[in-house]
Amino acid sequence: METGSWYGKIERLKKEILKEVYPSKEEREKVELECNRLIQRAKEILGEESLSEVEPKVLGSVARNTYLRGEVDIDLFLLFPLEVPIDELRSRGFRVGEQILSSMGYSTERRYASHPYAHGSKEGIEVDVVPAYKVEHSNEIKTPVDRSVLHHEFLKERIKGLEEEIVLFKAFMKGCGLYGAEAKIGGFSGYLCELLVLRYGDFLSTVEAISKWREGQVVSFPEQRVTTSFSSPLIFPDPTDERRNVAAAVSREKFHEAIFATKLFLDRPSKLFFFPPRRKFSTKELLDNLSKRNLVGILFETSLYIPDLLWPQLRKTLESLSNVLREEGFNVIRSGVWSNERGLALILFELDDFYQKSVVGDEGPPSRVPIDNIVGYITKNLECGPWVEGDRLMGLNIIRRPKSAKFLLNEVISEGRFSGGKHLKKDLIENFDILVSSELINVQDVSLLEWLSDFLRGKPPWLEAWKWSERS
Amino acid sequence: METGSWYGKIERLKKEILKEVYPSKEEREKVELECNRLIQRAKEILGEESLSEVEPKVLGSVARNTYLRGEVDIDLFLLFPLEVPIDELRSRGFRVGEQILSSMGYSTERRYASHPYAHGSKEGIEVDVVPAYKVEHSNEIKTPVDRSVLHHEFLKERIKGLEEEIVLFKAFMKGCGLYGAEAKIGGFSGYLCELLVLRYGDFLSTVEAISKWREGQVVSFPEQRVTTSFSSPLIFPDPTDERRNVAAAVSREKFHEAIFATKLFLDRPSKLFFFPPRRKFSTKELLDNLSKRNLVGILFETSLYIPDLLWPQLRKTLESLSNVLREEGFNVIRSGVWSNERGLALILFELDDFYQKSVVGDEGPPSRVPIDNIVGYITKNLECGPWVEGDRLMGLNIIRRPKSAKFLLNEVISEGRFSGGKHLKKDLIENFDILVSSELINVQDVSLLEWLSDFLRGKPPWLEAWKWSERS
Structure with missing residues (x-):
C-alpha cells in the first residue's frame, strides 16, 4: 500500500492511536495476575462459605483483552447453579464479594444493578464482583447480568485477532462522546461496539458502515434471523437472544451523532477524534455569552442519587416543562439537564424571548384521528x-x-403542573430556584459552570475535532 | 327503512337538497334546446368556412346532465381531424367560435387555456367554444383539452342513473369550498367528482370513503392497473390515461379539508354543508380584531390578470417571503393571499410579534446528506x-x-431578495405598500375587507356548517 495514500494515513494513525489506547504488555500481565489472584481468593472464600458449587470467572472486556489502557474494570462473576434461589444468590453473593475484595486490600462499596454487588478499587484497578446464574441459553436467564456469560461465550473465540480493532473503535466512540449505554449517555455499550467490529470486520470498515446508516438501521450477522420488530433508531438483535435489541439504549441523538462523527472522521482522519480538544473554561467568556442569551435555569436539590434512575427522570421533567412552555407561547430553542449525581440538578432552557407572545398558535389534531377528537378541538375556545x-x-x-x-x-412547578419521575417531582416542587441568564454564574459549582459553558458553545467533541484537524 | 333513523335523515336531506341543486325539467329542456341550436349554427358556419370535416359536439357536465342548477356552462367542442396542423386549429378554431357565439347574440370574449378559445354569455348561460382534436386514445392527444373527448366517452354510459348523486356530491364539495381544480382553489375538478361517485357508488358512500382517506390515498377502479407512482396527497389515475393523475390539482390542505369536512358532515348531516352560513361583515368587529393581532400586509398592483398564472405566483411569493421572515427570527403563525383578479393583490402574514427575536434557531442538514453539506454547515458562522x-x-x-x-x-422586497413569478416579482418590487394591523382597514376595497374578516376568523365553511347545525 502506498504510504502517501489516504489508507496509508489511516494505517499510520491507527498505529499511533493504538500506542496510546491499547493496554501495554506490562499492564496486561499485571491485570492477568490480579485476575488469577481474585479467582484464587474467590475459590477459597466460596469454599469456606460452603459454596464450592459457585464458579468464579472473569468476564467482560478484561477477559477478552478489549479494555482501554488505564481503564481496568475487572468483572469477576460468581456463577451460581440455577437451583440456588434468587434470595440466597442476592444475600450471599454480595457478602462473599465484599469478603473477597476487602481481604485483598480493596476499598469496597455496595452498588446496584438488578441486585446489589460489591465494588472495589485499588491502585487504579476497579473490580465488580457480580453474583449471577450460570446459564447456557437465553431462555434460562433469571437476572439481566446472567447475559454476560452468554455474551462472553459468543465473543471470546470469534473476536480473537480483532482485539486491537475493537479497542480502537471503543476509543473513537469514547472520544466522540458516544460510548456508554448508561442512561446519562444513551450511547453504544462495550458489547455493542465489539459486535459491530466483529460484524463489519475492522475499525475502518465499522466507521465507514456507520457513516452510511439510516434511522431504523438493522445490523445483524448473515446467519441471524431478524424476526422481531423493534422501533429504535438502531437495531442489532443480540446473537445470543434475538428477542433483545443490543442497541436499545442508543438514543436518537447519539445515533445521528455517530453518523455525523464518522462522516467527519472519514473526511479528516485525525487523532483529535480520539482525544478531543477541551476548550478551557473561562468565566469572562461565560458571562459574556450569558448576557446575550435568554436562559432560564431551574436549580434544585434531589435525594435521587442512582444515575440510571436520576437521568431518565431529569429528562422526563425537562420534556414536560418544555411542552408547557411551548403551549404557553414560548419558543424553546434548546434545553439540557445537568447533575453532579450527588444531589444538585439543573434543568435549563434557552428561549428566543423571556416573555410570552401575546398571539400563540395552537396545534390541533390531524385528519386521521377519530371524529371525537376533531369535535373536541373545534369546540375549544379559540380566538x-x-x-x-x-x-x-x-x-x-x-x-x-x-x-x-x-x-x-x-407557577407551574409550585402547582405541580408537569410530569416527571415521582421522586424527582417531589424534590423539585419542594425546593427550587429559578435563575435567569447571568444569575446562573452565581452557582457555586465549577462542574456546572463548565457544563454551562459547553452548553452555550453547543459543539459536540467530534465537531471540535474536525475543526481543529484543519489546523494541524 | 325506518324514517327516524340516521339513514332516513340522510335520504330526506338528499331529496331536500336535490330540489335546490338539481336542474329542473324546464332548465334542462332550455339548455338542451340551446345546445341543439349551437350545434346547428356551428355546422352552418363550419360549412361556410370549408371546415365541414370539423365536428361540433357538446361535452362536459351539460352533455352528461351533471351540472348544478343555475350554473350552465356549455362546453361546445369543435373537434378537428388529427391531420389539421395545430396553427390552423388555433387560428381558425377561435375565429369560428367567436362567429358562432356572436351570431347567436352572445356577448363574447377571448379566453386562454392551452390555446385561445371564445367564451360567450347570454341570459345566465355561459358557453365555451373550444377547438380540440378528435382523439380516440390518449396517445393521440396533442393539446390538453383533447382529453375532454375521452373523458366524455368514458363517463357518458357508465354514469347513467348516477346524475343526481353526482350533482349532490358536487354541491357538497362546492358548499365546503373544495370544488374546482383551478389554481385559486386547488380542489376537486368536476371530472374527479364524477369519477369518485362512479367509483364509490353514490353520494353517501363517496362521502364515507373520503372520511377514511389517508395522505397518499390511491383511488382507482378495480380493473385499473396503478403502475405509475405519483407523489400527490390524492392519486386517481385517469381511466383514459393511467400516466395522468386526475387529482394532481388537489392541494394538501384541500385534501385534508375534504377528510375533515366529510367526517363532520357524517357527524351532523345538514343542509348547511351545501349552503354554508355566511357571517355578515362588520367593520367594528374587524377593527377590534385587527387591533389584537400582529398582521403585516403587502398591498400592490399587478398587471397579471390570468387567474391560473396569478395565484400560483402569488403563493410562490408568499412562501418565499415567509421563509425569509422565519430565517430572520419571526414566527409566522399563518399567512394568506388575496386578489381581486383585476390588478390589486395582498400578501398577508400573521406574526406572534412585530419584532425580530434576538436569538434565532438555525436549522442545518440531516445526517443522511453528503459530507459536503455537513461541512458546509459546520463551517457556517454560528453564535x-x-x-x-x-x-x-x-x-x-x-x-x-x-x-x-x-x-x-x-428591505427584502426593495432589494428583490425573494423568489416569485417573474411578472409578479417585477410588479411587486416597483410599487408596494406595507400595512400593519389596523392600517389594513383603510384599503378601499370591500371584497378585501370581507376576505380579511374571514381570514381573522379563520374558519372554513364546513366548520361553520357543523357549528350552526348544532343550533338548528
Missing part, C-alpha cells in the same frame, strides 16, 4: 380558527397579559 | 453550535439590532 394547515387543524389564542418564563415556571 | 437535534444539525444566531417585520420586508 381564531381552527383552520387546516398541512394535515391538521390549527388555531390561535390571544394571551391578555403575557408572563415571563420565570413567572410561569414558578 | 452557538451546531449541535445534533433529532436527525439534524442545529445552530443558533444572535441578531444584534432586532428589526420590525415592516422594516425587514421593506
Whole structure:
C-alpha cells in the first residue's frame, strides 16, 4: 500500500492511536495476575462459605483483552447453579464479594444493578464482583447480568485477532462522546461496539458502515434471523437472544451523532477524534455569552442519587416543562439537564424571548384521528380558527397579559403542573430556584459552570475535532 | 327503512337538497334546446368556412346532465381531424367560435387555456367554444383539452342513473369550498367528482370513503392497473390515461379539508354543508380584531390578470417571503393571499410579534446528506453550535439590532431578495405598500375587507356548517 495514500494515513494513525489506547504488555500481565489472584481468593472464600458449587470467572472486556489502557474494570462473576434461589444468590453473593475484595486490600462499596454487588478499587484497578446464574441459553436467564456469560461465550473465540480493532473503535466512540449505554449517555455499550467490529470486520470498515446508516438501521450477522420488530433508531438483535435489541439504549441523538462523527472522521482522519480538544473554561467568556442569551435555569436539590434512575427522570421533567412552555407561547430553542449525581440538578432552557407572545398558535389534531377528537378541538375556545394547515387543524389564542418564563415556571412547578419521575417531582416542587441568564454564574459549582459553558458553545467533541484537524 | 333513523335523515336531506341543486325539467329542456341550436349554427358556419370535416359536439357536465342548477356552462367542442396542423386549429378554431357565439347574440370574449378559445354569455348561460382534436386514445392527444373527448366517452354510459348523486356530491364539495381544480382553489375538478361517485357508488358512500382517506390515498377502479407512482396527497389515475393523475390539482390542505369536512358532515348531516352560513361583515368587529393581532400586509398592483398564472405566483411569493421572515427570527403563525383578479393583490402574514427575536434557531442538514453539506454547515458562522437535534444539525444566531417585520420586508422586497413569478416579482418590487394591523382597514376595497374578516376568523365553511347545525 502506498504510504502517501489516504489508507496509508489511516494505517499510520491507527498505529499511533493504538500506542496510546491499547493496554501495554506490562499492564496486561499485571491485570492477568490480579485476575488469577481474585479467582484464587474467590475459590477459597466460596469454599469456606460452603459454596464450592459457585464458579468464579472473569468476564467482560478484561477477559477478552478489549479494555482501554488505564481503564481496568475487572468483572469477576460468581456463577451460581440455577437451583440456588434468587434470595440466597442476592444475600450471599454480595457478602462473599465484599469478603473477597476487602481481604485483598480493596476499598469496597455496595452498588446496584438488578441486585446489589460489591465494588472495589485499588491502585487504579476497579473490580465488580457480580453474583449471577450460570446459564447456557437465553431462555434460562433469571437476572439481566446472567447475559454476560452468554455474551462472553459468543465473543471470546470469534473476536480473537480483532482485539486491537475493537479497542480502537471503543476509543473513537469514547472520544466522540458516544460510548456508554448508561442512561446519562444513551450511547453504544462495550458489547455493542465489539459486535459491530466483529460484524463489519475492522475499525475502518465499522466507521465507514456507520457513516452510511439510516434511522431504523438493522445490523445483524448473515446467519441471524431478524424476526422481531423493534422501533429504535438502531437495531442489532443480540446473537445470543434475538428477542433483545443490543442497541436499545442508543438514543436518537447519539445515533445521528455517530453518523455525523464518522462522516467527519472519514473526511479528516485525525487523532483529535480520539482525544478531543477541551476548550478551557473561562468565566469572562461565560458571562459574556450569558448576557446575550435568554436562559432560564431551574436549580434544585434531589435525594435521587442512582444515575440510571436520576437521568431518565431529569429528562422526563425537562420534556414536560418544555411542552408547557411551548403551549404557553414560548419558543424553546434548546434545553439540557445537568447533575453532579450527588444531589444538585439543573434543568435549563434557552428561549428566543423571556416573555410570552401575546398571539400563540395552537396545534390541533390531524385528519386521521377519530371524529371525537376533531369535535373536541373545534369546540375549544379559540380566538381564531381552527383552520387546516398541512394535515391538521390549527388555531390561535390571544394571551391578555403575557408572563415571563420565570413567572410561569414558578407557577407551574409550585402547582405541580408537569410530569416527571415521582421522586424527582417531589424534590423539585419542594425546593427550587429559578435563575435567569447571568444569575446562573452565581452557582457555586465549577462542574456546572463548565457544563454551562459547553452548553452555550453547543459543539459536540467530534465537531471540535474536525475543526481543529484543519489546523494541524 | 325506518324514517327516524340516521339513514332516513340522510335520504330526506338528499331529496331536500336535490330540489335546490338539481336542474329542473324546464332548465334542462332550455339548455338542451340551446345546445341543439349551437350545434346547428356551428355546422352552418363550419360549412361556410370549408371546415365541414370539423365536428361540433357538446361535452362536459351539460352533455352528461351533471351540472348544478343555475350554473350552465356549455362546453361546445369543435373537434378537428388529427391531420389539421395545430396553427390552423388555433387560428381558425377561435375565429369560428367567436362567429358562432356572436351570431347567436352572445356577448363574447377571448379566453386562454392551452390555446385561445371564445367564451360567450347570454341570459345566465355561459358557453365555451373550444377547438380540440378528435382523439380516440390518449396517445393521440396533442393539446390538453383533447382529453375532454375521452373523458366524455368514458363517463357518458357508465354514469347513467348516477346524475343526481353526482350533482349532490358536487354541491357538497362546492358548499365546503373544495370544488374546482383551478389554481385559486386547488380542489376537486368536476371530472374527479364524477369519477369518485362512479367509483364509490353514490353520494353517501363517496362521502364515507373520503372520511377514511389517508395522505397518499390511491383511488382507482378495480380493473385499473396503478403502475405509475405519483407523489400527490390524492392519486386517481385517469381511466383514459393511467400516466395522468386526475387529482394532481388537489392541494394538501384541500385534501385534508375534504377528510375533515366529510367526517363532520357524517357527524351532523345538514343542509348547511351545501349552503354554508355566511357571517355578515362588520367593520367594528374587524377593527377590534385587527387591533389584537400582529398582521403585516403587502398591498400592490399587478398587471397579471390570468387567474391560473396569478395565484400560483402569488403563493410562490408568499412562501418565499415567509421563509425569509422565519430565517430572520419571526414566527409566522399563518399567512394568506388575496386578489381581486383585476390588478390589486395582498400578501398577508400573521406574526406572534412585530419584532425580530434576538436569538434565532438555525436549522442545518440531516445526517443522511453528503459530507459536503455537513461541512458546509459546520463551517457556517454560528453564535452557538451546531449541535445534533433529532436527525439534524442545529445552530443558533444572535441578531444584534432586532428589526420590525415592516422594516425587514421593506428591505427584502426593495432589494428583490425573494423568489416569485417573474411578472409578479417585477410588479411587486416597483410599487408596494406595507400595512400593519389596523392600517389594513383603510384599503378601499370591500371584497378585501370581507376576505380579511374571514381570514381573522379563520374558519372554513364546513366548520361553520357543523357549528350552526348544532343550533338548528
